[in-house]
Amino acid sequence: MSLLSLRGVTKSFGGLTAVNGLSFDLIAGETVGLLGPNGSGKTTALNLISGYLPVSDGIIALSGETISTIGPERIAHRGVARTFQLVRALPSLSVGENVLAALAFRKAPVWGRQAESHIERLLADVGLAGRAAQPADSLTYIDLKRMELARALASDPQLLLLDEWLAGLNPTELRAGIALITSLRQRGITILLVEHVMDAVRALCTRCIVMNAGSKIADGPTAEVLADAEVIRAYLGDDHA
Numbered sequence: 001m002s003l004l005s006l007r008g009v010t011k012s013f014g015g016l017t018a019v020n021g022l023s024f025d026l027i028a029g030e031t032v033g034l035l036g037p038n039g040s041g042k043t044t045a046l047n048l049i050s051g052y053l054p055v056s057d058g059i060i061a062l063s064g065e066t067i068s069t070i071g072p073e074r075i076a077h078r079g080v081a082r083t084f085q086l087v088r089a090l091p092s093l094s095v096g097e098n099v100l101a102a103l104a105f106r107k108a109p110v111w112g113r114q115a116e117s118h119i120e121r122l123l124a125d126v127g128l129a130g131r132a133a134q135p136a137d138s139l140t141y142i143d144l145k146r147m148e149l150a151r152a153l154a155s156d157p158q159l160l161l162l163d164e165w166l167a168g169l170n171p172t173e174l175r176a177g178i179a180l181i182t183s184l185r186q187r188g189i190t191i192l193l194v195e196h197v198m199d200a201v202r203a204l205c206t207r208c209i210v211m212n213a214g215s216k217i218a219d220g221p222t223a224e225v226l227a228d229a230e231v232i233r234a235y236l237g238d239d240h241a
Contacts (some may be wrong), residue, residue: 001064003190004049004159009058009068011044018044020214021058026159031181031191033201033222037235038213042194043085045211046161049192050082051075062159070170077107081157085164087144089136095147097131099123102154122150126180142173149180159186162193166200178203198226210234 002025012021017043028031034042047053049060051072052083055063060068067075090098103110103118110118119132126146139147145165152160166177178200185191185204195201201208201222208225210218218225225231 002026003063004192005059005064006045006049007047007059007061009048009060009217010056011041011048012056017214019048019211022211022216023058023212024113024209024216024219026190026192028158028190029185029188030207031193031204033205033208034192034211035156035196035201035208035225035231036217039213040211040234041214043163044212045150046082046163046192046194049075050080050161070152077153077157079138079158080161081159082161083145083148083151083152083163083165085167087148088143089139089144089147091135091137092147093136094132095123095128095134095136095212098136098147099150099154101131102151102240106155122153123147127176128151142169142177145169145177146180150184153184157189158191159190160196162191164194164196166195166197174200201228224233 004026007023009019010017022045025100034045036042044053048055051070055068059066062078062080067078091099099119099122100115103115123129123132126149128143128146128150136147166174168175181191181204205222207220208222209216210225210231217234218228218231
């Protein structure tokens with residue numbers, strides 16, 4: 001059975017249809033790329049899966065149970081976590097307090113002294129070991145992304161949605177980011193990642209789903225999808241197809 005299933009999912013904003021009849025499945029343990037040119041509906045799709053936006057039509061199910069009719073906090077409690085294109089830190093708090101905020105609001109909350117070991121383990125997992133007391137507003141861009149990922153992992157997710165988590169990294173940071181996501185995959189976390197960095201997509205994703213103008217135009221093994229004429233046309237135009 002699929003971990004995540006979308007069937008005919010549509011999202012309209014007035015006269016604009018941002019996601020149009022989107023259907024796909026994720027099997028537990030997969031790392032799948034959700035690709036497409038800017039404005040193709042990828043982030044909207046993540047917002048629908050995580051409950052930040054209600055669907056206009058269609059059904060989203062997690063482990064066979066419909067989640068498209070419940071709110072984002074209940075979806076999070078069922079094991080869906082995400083990051084955002086723009087890192088949403090709590091800048092007045094320390095790194096550890098940012099992670100504590102996530103631990104405190106998960107399905108099985110952890111507070112106070114009991115949370116300290118959880119925080120240290122989560123920060124170590126993302127490469128921020130020993131930095132719990134550091135002010136969040138002093139972190140570099142890559143370390144802000146690491147902290148955001150630690151907060152997402154604090155909910156102990158079975159499905160992790162990464163929205164351009166690797167964007168804006170230099171080559172050294174990118175290699176470290178790929179290694180980090182690989183380690184999450186090896187732990188059995190199912191990952192759906194929106195990404196434009198094709199080196200990362202090739203390194204991480206065995207399969208890719210491609211959207212254009214709100215609709216799915218390809219779904220299959222990464223190498224085949226990236227060589228597909230319609231996908232190339234969507235990214236580069238007719239002259240390159």
